[in-house]
Amino acid sequence: MDEMDSLLDSLLEQRKGTSVSYIDDRYANVLRLEKVPSKGEGVTTLKALPVTEPICSLKYPTMMAMDPEFLPTTCYHCLVITSNPLPLPGYGYTSMDLKTCNGCHIARFCGRDCQVKSWHAYHKYECKVFKKVQNNLPSSMMRAVLRMVLLKDRGLVSDEEWDRVIGLDSHEQILAGRGRSNLTDMAETIKHLATSGMSVTMIQRLIFIMKSNANELPTPIYGGIGVMLDPLIGKLNHSCEPNISIHRPQHTMASGWMDSTNLSEHERKTFIQIIPLREIKEGEELLNCYIVPTVAVEARRAKLMEDYFFHCECGKCQCDVKAAAQLIESHPDLSAQFGQWAQKTIRSVPQQVKKQGGNSLSKAMAAMDHSERFLEHPTLYTTGDYPQIAMRLTLLGLQSQAFDIALINMLWVYFLVNPQRFVGGHTPTEIYTIFLLLDILDGILRISMPPGVETVDAEKWSKNLTTRGLTLDDLLHWRDRICSDLERRLAGSAAKDLLSLVEKRKEKRRVSPAQGKDKAQEQSMTNAEAGMRSALRLKEPLWKLALHETGC
Numbered sequence: 001m002d003e004m005d006s007l008l009d010s011l012l013e014q015r016k017g018t019s020v021s022y023i024d025d026r027y028a029n030v031l032r033l034e035k036v037p038s039k040g041e042g043v044t045t046l047k048a049l050p051v052t053e054p055i056c057s058l059k060y061p062t063m064m065a066m067d068p069e070f071l072p073t074t075c076y077h078c079l080v081i082t083s084n085p086l087p088l089p090g091y092g093y094t095s096m097d098l099k100t101c102n103g104c105h106i107a108r109f110c111g112r113d114c115q116v117k118s119w120h121a122y123h124k125y126e127c128k129v130f131k132k133v134q135n136n137l138p139s140s141m142m143r144a145v146l147r148m149v150l151l152k153d154r155g156l157v158s159d160e161e162w163d164r165v166i167g168l169d170s171h172e173q174i175l176a177g178r179g180r181s182n183l184t185d186m187a188e189t190i191k192h193l194a195t196s197g198m199s200v201t202m203i204q205r206l207i208f209i210m211k212s213n214a215n216e217l218p219t220p221i222y223g224g225i226g227v228m229l230d231p232l233i234g235k236l237n238h239s240c241e242p243n244i245s246i247h248r249p250q251h252t253m254a255s256g257w258m259d260s261t262n263l264s265e266h267e268r269k270t271f272i273q274i275i276p277l278r279e280i281k282e283g284e285e286l287l288n289c290y291i292v293p294t295v296a297v298e299a300r301r302a303k304l305m306e307d308y309f310f311h312c313e314c315g316k317c318q319c320d321v322k323a324a325a326q327l328i329e330s331h332p333d334l335s336a337q338f339g340q341w342a343q344k345t346i347r348s349v350p351q352q353v354k355k356q357g358g359n360s361l362s363k364a365m366a367a368m369d370h371s372e373r374f375l376e377h378p379t380l381y382t383t384g385d386y387p388q389i390a391m392r393l394t395l396l397g398l399q400s401q402a403f404d405i406a407l408i409n410m411l412w413v414y415f416l417v418n419p420q421r422f423v424g425g426h427t428p429t430e431i432y433t434i435f436l437l438l439d440i441l442d443g444i445l446r447i448s449m450p451p452g453v454e455t456v457d458a459e460k461w462s463k464n465l466t467t468r469g470l471t472l473d474d475l476l477h478w479r480d481r482i483c484s485d486l487e488r489r490l491a492g493s494a495a496k497d498l499l500s501l502v503e504k505r506k507e508k509r510r511v512s513p514a515q516g517k518d519k520a521q522e523q524s525m526t527n528a529e530a531g532m533r534s535a536l537r538l539k540e541p542l543w544k545l546a547l548h549e550t551g552c
């Protein structure tokens with residue numbers, strides 16, 4: 001064991017001396033790896049990059065695994081999503097039956113093509129392991145490491161790839177210093193499951209590397225579904241106002257994405273892309289966001305310290321701290337009241353509705369009523385927990401089939417939170433919330449009825465919204481405006497592949513039997529705007545600002 005450890009140490013020492021190439025030759029004239037003060041190494045650009053083009057494309061990662069809840073509804077290989085976890089029709093997934101692997105009964109495939117490719121590339125090794133642990137499947141992080149161990153043992157990982165992974169920053173000293181932790185147990189379990197000759201120390205190092213460098217396995221619009229590690233992404237440093245994002249193009253999800261005849265050779269090999277969120281200047285560092293960007297500044301900093309061992313000093317953190325301090329000074333009571341409201345709402349409104357007809361909905365409605373006195377203070381949305389709470393109320397509204405509640409909360413997020421919290425108009429979080437908003441609108445307008453929803457529910461929602469100030473005609477008008485806003489954002493970005501999803505939505509509206517005549521075109525814009533302002537209980541200056549900032 002000791003011999004193994006010293007061999008590993010000497011190997012790592014040797015690696016420090018050799019230079020590992022993290023930048024693919026194709027991007028060597030665009031990107032460079034260099035030392036960045038107080039951050040270790042980072043990736044910088046060698047030339048100015050326009051916002052409309054992907055910066056680089058990355059191939060299918062070796063270390064990747066889906067979270068357990070997505071396994072039953074997602075193709076194990078091309079990751080096409082076949083069902084929406086929310087009670088919404090959705091547009092980001094394909095409705096199809098998946099074929100279950102006869103060996104492990106865990107992996108499911110959209111077709112033979114994906115099953116065969118996956119089998120030969122990696123699944124035949126994992127399948128045997130999964131069979132043994134069917135009822136106690138290891139976490140996604142462990143499965144990602146397990147795949148690497150299985151492939152490396154069989155000589156199926158190139159030296160170049162292995163060097164790039166094993167050379168990543170692992171914070172080994174800090175993590176190992178936390179004592180014999182559950183990470184060692186994890187490494188031992190992986191060694192046992194894989195019946196691997198690799199040392200526990202080496203497997204543990206792979207776990208440390210995963211913990212320090214992995215990112216979410218992204219879907220084109222519906223957020224993360226697991227973990228993945230790409231050595232280039234692992235070299236990107238963090239900012240809470242990032243200038244890039246990791247994008248999964250829509251075409252990579254369709255069955256057989258590697259073979260589609262319409263794609264170029266380069267696109268076929270693309271699994272994900274790094275895309276800019278704004279124009280990037282020559283020499284600028286590419287910065288990724290490691291955490292949920294809408295969380296309040298103290299919580300962001302605490303999470304980054306806990307998981308990545310640094311204190312974030314990005315421009316956004318500094319601004320948020322200053323703004324929060326100014327608010328406390330100018331409105332001490334208001335800050336305290338907001339804090340109390342936020343805590344009470346988080347305590348009383350569950351993340352998941354366990355049973356229909358409970359009193360969570362009335363608690364959500366009470367929380368919404370109480371939130372209205374804070375609506376005139378934008379600092380509260382930009383520095384506090386407001387987005388998290390509004391999203392929780394939205395999801396609760398959807399799960400309780402109260403789409404009117406979901407809609408108002410989502411509109412607050414769309415008009416008040418997102419424009420101020422994000423760089424660029426096409427970050428995945430923002431795009432996700434706009435698609436979600438359109439899904440909710442389509443349910444209320446009966447353009448796409450969510451499964452299990454009765455006409456009488458839809459009538460009740462529209463009545464409640466009309467009482468609040470928004471008629472169905474107003475909603476149709478806003479649906480068109482929000483669609484156009486989404487279209488504009490995507491057309492001006494490198495995520496243009498998502499435009500086809502907006503186009504599908506527009507088509508739905510054209511054929512909707514519920515509408516008949518195209519009334520939204522006829523109705524006065526002024527009425528629709530007045531309706532929205534009144535429904536959101538916003539005063540004129542803030543409403544004007546919200547309209548301006550959304551570009552709506």
Ligand SMILES: C[S@@+](CC[C@H](N)C(=O)[O-])C[C@H]1O[C@@H](n2cnc3c(N)ncnc32)[C@H](O)[C@@H]1O
Binds near residue numbers: 039168234308
């Ligand atoms: C995914 S790695 C990024 C690449 C790393 N700098 C390297 O040299 O390999 C994450 C680690 O980089 C450092 N880091 C990333 N962003 C940082 C930031 N904004 N400020 C300080 N350190 C940062 C932290 O040590 C963090 O755990």
